[in-house]
Amino acid sequence: MKFKxxxxxxxxxxxxxxxxSGAMLKPGRIYANKQMMQQLMEEAExxxxxxxxxxxxxxxxxxxxxxxxHWGYGFPIGGxxxxxxxxxxxxxxxVGYDINCGVxxxxxxxxxxxxxxxxxxxxxxxxxxxxxxxxxxxxIKKLNKKDMSRLLRDGAHWVVEQEFGSEEDLSFIEETGRLxxxxxxxxxxxxxxRGQTQVGTLGSGNHFxxxxxxxxxxxxxxxxxxxxFKGQIVVLIxxxxxxxxxxxxxxxxxxxxxAARKYHIILPDRQLASAPINSPxxxxxxxxxxxxxxxxxxxxxxxxxxxxxxxxxVLGLTESELNFNLVYDVSHxxxxxxxxxxxxxxxKTVCVHRKxxxxxxxANNPALPEKYRSIGQPVLIPGDMGRYSFICIGTKRAEQxxxxxxxxxYGRLLSRHKAKK
Amino acid sequence: xxxxxxxxxTADTALEIYGNxxxxxxxxxxxxxxxxxxxPDKIHPNDYRxxxxxxxxLEDLLISFLNELNYYLMVHSSVFSKFEHFYLKQEKETxxxxxxxxxxxxxxxxxxNMQEIKAVTYHQIRIEKKDxxxxxQIIFDI
Numbered sequence: 001m002k003f004k005x006x007x008x009x010x011x012x013x014x015x016x017x018x019x020x021s022g023a024m025l026k027p028g029r030i031y032a033n034k035q036m037m038q039q040l041m042e043e044a045e046x047x048x049x050x051x052x053x054x055x056x057x058x059x060x061x062x063x064x065x066x067x068x069x070h071w072g073y074g075f076p077i078g079g080x081x082x083x084x085x086x087x088x089x090x091x092x093x094x095v096g097y098d099i100n101c102g103v104x105x106x107x108x109x110x111x112x113x114x115x116x117x118x119x120x121x122x123x124x125x126x127x128x129x130x131x132x133x134x135x136x137x138x139x140i141k142k143l144n145k146k147d148m149s150r151l152l153r154d155g156a157h158w159v160v161e162q163e164f165g166s167e168e169d170l171s172f173i174e175e176t177g178r179l180x181x182x183x184x185x186x187x188x189x190x191x192x193x194r195g196q197t198q199v200g201t202l203g204s205g206n207h208f209x210x211x212x213x214x215x216x217x218x219x220x221x222x223x224x225x226x227x228x229f230k231g232q233i234v235v236l237i238x239x240x241x242x243x244x245x246x247x248x249x250x251x252x253x254x255x256x257x258x259a260a261r262k263y264h265i266i267l268p269d270r271q272l273a274s275a276p277i278n279s280p281x282x283x284x285x286x287x288x289x290x291x292x293x294x295x296x297x298x299x300x301x302x303x304x305x306x307x308x309x310x311x312x313x314v315l316g317l318t319e320s321e322l323n324f325n326l327v328y329d330v331s332h333x334x335x336x337x338x339x340x341x342x343x344x345x346x347x348k349t350v351c352v353h354r355k356x357x358x359x360x361x362x363a364n365n366p367a368l369p370e371k372y373r374s375i376g377q378p379v380l381i382p383g384d385m386g387r388y389s390f391i392c393i394g395t396k397r398a399e400q401x402x403x404x405x406x407x408x409x410y411g412r413l414l415s416r417h418k419a420k421k
Numbered sequence: 422x423x424x425x426x427x428x429x430x431t432a433d434t435a436l437e438i439y440g441n442x443x444x445x446x447x448x449x450x451x452x453x454x455x456x457x458x459x460x461p462d463k464i465h466p467n468d469y470r471x472x473x474x475x476x477x478x479l480e481d482l483l484i485s486f487l488n489e490l491n492y493y494l495m496v497h498s499s500v501f502s503k504f505e506h507f508y509l510k511q512e513k514e515t516x517x518x519x520x521x522x523x524x525x526x527x528x529x530x531x532x533x534n535m536q537e538i539k540a541v542t543y544h545q546i547r548i549e550k551k552d553x554x555x556x557x558q559i560i561f562d563i
Contacts, residue, residue, distance in 0.1 A: 097539045097540045098539060133533045133537070191495075193496050194492075194495055204537040243495050244561075249540065254481075271542065271544055325477075399483050
């Protein structure tokens with residue numbers, strides 16, 4: 001198979017490789033079937049982006065693309081790349097504008113028949129309680145600068161202290177809802193302004209809150225461990241760091257553009273602009289990115305709490321009758337410091353960029369809450385709005401092949417115009 | 422000459438923008454941005470605002486200008502109805518923009534019905550001139 005001047009070889013039924021060539025530092029690997037690969041070759045841009053990412057200084061093993069790969073900015077959406085923490089770079093293009101966009105799943109003790117008679121009122125109440133749309137704001141009181149600083153530093157931990165949810169929730173959030181290397185001072189005043197009124201808001205685009213029913217259980221043992229059963233009503237939330245995160249990304253794309261010139265980092269796409277992780281620019285971005293990630297976890301924690309309160313009000317239930325519990329919260333736009341097996345079977349500390357990709361840890365990983373250690377990490381993969389979504393479990397294979405990463409579920413085949421036709 | 426054309430894009434939205442002069446290109450980019458976010462037809466300017474921006478390239482300046490419009494919309498629920506002064510100038514390696522325009526505050530209900538733009542991206546942006554017309558393509562992350 002040929003893509004421009006690059007050859008593509010098939011590794012197995014669902015894995016293709018673009019061997020290292022030219023200025024690529026590592027090969028590219030794409031998880032896709034034959035039909036998807038043909039489509040990707042016609043589209044061209046996503047594959048070119050996989051190749052571009054392979055140029056990043058310090059990249060380990062492969063430039064990876066998950067099965068929902070599509071055209072992004074810098075990295076493709078569905079792109080994963082790990083760079084050496086000591087000698088490699090960090091790139092905002094490998095995280096995305098919506099820092100820590102992610103998904104959260106909460107379960108209830110209810111079935112369809114408990115909710116259906118009041119579904120219309122419930123949806124109206126959810127719309128009333130949780131702002132959506134352009135500039136959506138004011139779900140909770142506007143935060144002053146001191147509170148914003150605490151929120152950016154402590155993430156979900158701080159909003160739990162403000163009585164949005166409980167301490168128990170924190171164990172079921174990736175990183176317990178807080179990256180402890182956040183630096184609120186590295187977030188611009190403009191980003192703070194954009195975020196101050198947006199905690200507890202969904203935003204727009206493909207963000208959503210869904211009331212779902214568990215339609216099918218493929219593994220009863222895993223479902224039981226997750227507290228899930230067929231016919232159960234659950235709530236799925238997809239949103240991120242709102243205007244604060246978008247502004248942080250924009251601010252640091254400018255910083256990184258200058259840094260790339262300063263450190264003589266030549267890259268094929270300016271949206272891959274980057275700096276050495278251990279440079280002031282790299283550290284400042286990491287600090288700001290972590291703060292924005294903490295904002296997003298806070299946001300989803302508040303939205304979940306508001307949704308729970310709306311359900312209690314409309315359905316006229318007690319807390320124990322509703323039995324509302326956080327199942328898990330995952331990020332799919334983030335850069336994290338992790339230890340992974342790289343080439344030559346060496347374990348190395350790397351910066352894993354996941355852009356439209358979800359962490360997927362296998363069983364026995366100490367980063368998992370005790371309750372899930374025997375089964376692995378829940379991986380939440382939403383489908384099209386109003387259609388099926390999936391709850392999967394992380395595997396050893398992901399840890400071995402993709403820096404414990406998998407897809408995030410938002411592949412787009414058609415533009416909005418083509419879809420409407 | 423039409424000021425802009427919407428271009429099909431798989432994941433987000435894009436515009437091709439035109440202008441007889443660079444200033445017109447920038448002003449048409451603003452028109453295109455406001456078209457994408459669906460600014461209501463009837464707006465009531467009640468204030469003036471000046472923008473002073475500078476960047477190392479014309480393309481970066483255009484992105485900064487559009488991001489500034491997005492900031493006023495997202496944080497202040499305001500849009501520029503008309504630019505009364507609009508100047509672009511190159512000084513050595515720096516491009517500078519000065520403009521002064523009428524600002525209109527939008528009703529909350531109008532803002533709620535608009536389309537949110539997360540960011541104006543740098544993806545493959547290039548300002549070019551062909552047959553005496555300036556043009557550029559911008560992709561907006563929604």
